[in-house]
Amino acid sequence: MQEADDRPRTGGREDIDIIRPGDNEHLTAFTDCNVRAPKSINFYRFPYASFTRFRNIAAAHRGTIDSSWVKMGGPAPAVSAPDATCTLLPLTSFPKNKIKVLLLENISNTAVEMFESERFQIETAPGALTEAELVEKLRDVHVLGIRSKMHVSAEAMKAARRLLAIGCFCIGTNQVDLEAANLRGVPVFNAPFSNTRSVAELVIGEVIALARQLGDRSAELHRGTWKKVAKGCFEIRGKTLGIVGYGHIGSQVGVLAEMLGMQVKFFDIATKMPMGNNSAVATLEELLAASDFVTLHVPLSDATTRMIGAGQLQHMRKGSYLINASRGSVVDLAALADGLREGRIAGAAVDVYPTEPEKNSNGFTTELQGLANVILTPHIGGSTEEAQAAIGREVATSLIKYVNRGTTTGAVNFPQLEFPQDSKSHRILNVHQNVPGVLRNVNSIISDLDVNIKAQVNVTDSNIGYLVMDLDKAVSHEVEAALRELPTSIKTRILY
Ligand SMILES: NC(=O)c1ccc[n+]([C@@H]2O[C@H](COP(=O)([O-])OP(=O)(O)OC[C@H]3O[C@@H](n4cnc5c(N)ncnc54)[C@H](O)[C@@H]3O)[C@@H](O)[C@H]2O)c1
Numbered sequence: 001m002q003e004a005d006d007r008p009r010t011g012g013r014e015d016i017d018i019i020r021p022g023d024n025e026h027l028t029a030f031t032d033c034n035v036r037a038p039k040s041i042n043f044y045r046f047p048y049a050s051f052t053r054f055r056n057i058a059a060a061h062r063g064t065i066d067s068s069w070v071k072m073g074g075p076a077p078a079v080s081a082p083d084a085t086c087t088l089l090p091l092t093s094f095p096k097n098k099i100k101v102l103l104l105e106n107i108s109n110t111a112v113e114m115f116e117s118e119r120f121q122i123e124t125a126p127g128a129l130t131e132a133e134l135v136e137k138l139r140d141v142h143v144l145g146i147r148s149k150m151h152v153s154a155e156a157m158k159a160a161r162r163l164l165a166i167g168c169f170c171i172g173t174n175q176v177d178l179e180a181a182n183l184r185g186v187p188v189f190n191a192p193f194s195n196t197r198s199v200a201e202l203v204i205g206e207v208i209a210l211a212r213q214l215g216d217r218s219a220e221l222h223r224g225t226w227k228k229v230a231k232g233c234f235e236i237r238g239k240t241l242g243i244v245g246y247g248h249i250g251s252q253v254g255v256l257a258e259m260l261g262m263q264v265k266f267f268d269i270a271t272k273m274p275m276g277n278n279s280a281v282a283t284l285e286e287l288l289a290a291s292d293f294v295t296l297h298v299p300l301s302d303a304t305t306r307m308i309g310a311g312q313l314q315h316m317r318k319g320s321y322l323i324n325a326s327r328g329s330v331v332d333l334a335a336l337a338d339g340l341r342e343g344r345i346a347g348a349a350v351d352v353y354p355t356e357p358e359k360n361s362n363g364f365t366t367e368l369q370g371l372a373n374v375i376l377t378p379h380i381g382g383s384t385e386e387a388q389a390a391i392g393r394e395v396a397t398s399l400i401k402y403v404n405r406g407t408t409t410g411a412v413n414f415p416q417l418e419f420p421q422d423s424k425s426h427r428i429l430n431v432h433q434n435v436p437g438v439l440r441n442v443n444s445i446i447s448d449l450d451v452n453i454k455a456q457v458n459v460t461d462s463n464i465g466y467l468v469m470d471l472d473k474a475v476s477h478e479v480e481a482a483l484r485e486l487p488t489s490i491k492t493r494i495l496y
């Protein structure tokens with residue numbers, strides 16, 4: 001490598017400073033030379049060195065240019081400071097800066113920053129996409145991040161040949177065809193409890209708001225109507241809250257409600273440990289009949305779709321209230337609207353709807369609009385700064401661990417596996433059909449090559465097996481190629 005005497009010098013021992021102002025030759029010399037392994041390169045702009053040129057050099061050395069330089073633009077700064085720093089990435093099986101991450105629906109910046117620090121390429125969009133748009137995008141995406149709106153169907157995944165993993169930056173995963181993802185060897189991760197507290201607090205606020213008709217009083221006063229009434233307004237102390245689905249959110253709501261002096265009963269298909277003085281009841285009907293307020297916290301499933309319809313509303317106490325912050329299709333909204341109009345149900349708070357707009361600013365209609373004592377919110381149960389930041393961190397961590405190490409802990413549709421990788425070995429990941437004979441074939445490849453295996457773990461579910469092997473670097477690519485060829489293989493990757 002040629003170095004100019006007058007080139008500016010900054011950086012520590014493992015940095016390389018490059019470019020004598022005015023001399024284009026050194027750029028070429030640098031790209032061609034075989035330098036000692038530096039951690040970063042400092043670039044100094046000279047009259048005809050473009051950013052693209054620097055970026056190409058960086059790429060040739062498995063590096064990316066510090067994005068602050070891109071943002072800076074404008075005239076070149078004083079030559080005493082580098083115009084750009086290119087951090088060189090360690091040699092990896094697949095260049096990290098070629099991993100494409102698509103983040104939809106306003107996913108938190110905490111996640112964006114974590115992917116950036118891995119040097120992944122990131123594309124973001126504020127809303128969900130249409131299926132056709134998603135199919136197009138997924139052609140070259142490795143990691144997809146969504147929230148509750150973006151439906152990811154089996155069809156959409158067909159063209160997603162490079163897709164490694166999906167992150168649902170929320171609790172619900174019903175928007176993804178989990179089985180189709182599983183069959184394609186794509187684990188789906190979520191954040192099972194990072195927004196639990198936010199939803200629980202919203203529900204408690206709504207219990208009080210409904211009991212005091214706060215939504216209506218506020219709207220009247222906004223219109224200039226002073227209506228001071230006590231009739232039909234109640235304290236919540238001593239009233240009974242019925243919780244349907246006593247999981248993370250339901251049980252948290254139960255704890256908070258009891259602190260406010262409510263009696264709490266719950267119904268769940270699973271046996272659950274009651275918190276505090278909360279108590280379980282045996283049937284949904286029993287719960288509905290015993291409650292002044294009913295709040296729903298079940299996931300969407302065949303069993304919970306329209307689990308509250310006309311029949312169930314008839315079981316509710318006259319003058320009771322319904323809260324739904326679970327999924328829109330859990331409640332038959334037309335039946336609820338009838339119950340409210342007839343006055344059997346005294347009020348409702350609804351955060352989720354069978355069909356929701358893909359983006360903010362799209363119009364929205366529901367049969368509940370205009371009804372008395374009905375609080376409508378646009379699916380904001382988990383929309384707090386705290387929850388979104390925590391979800392961003394949690395799901396990005398799972399995705400990064402999967403991309404870098406093959407760890408599937410926490411995946412909702414995949415065999416779970418996590419173990420440390422020895423830095424001296426290469427790791428091979430093989431997702432395969434769970435049929436007899438796979439391990440026999442894998443082991444025959446290994447014994448034919450006379451390979452020393454440092455670790456081999458295979459975990460399965462009813463459809464697929466997930467095999468992780470750490471082995472000798474010298475033969476890893478050969479083993480990977482042979483595994484790829486097995487007719488049972490769905491996805492095979494090598495990691496180092
Ligand atoms: N409005 C929002 O912004 C928002 C935010 C977070 C979660 N959610 C929704 O809330 C749901 C619940 O969240 P969670 O974290 O409490 O989930 P969870 O899995 O911890 O709890 C769900 C509970 O429902 C029970 N259940 C399942 N089917 C049932 C049935 N048929 N009858 C009675 N109980 C049943 C389960 O046994 C479990 O205890 C999520 O699946 C999601 O759809 C909405």
Ligand SMILES: O=C(O)[C@H](O)COP(=O)(O)O
Nearest residue numbers: 147148149170171172382
């Ligand atoms: O499943 C969830 O966590 C909630 O429904 C929140 O979804 P969101 O992230 O789209 O608001």
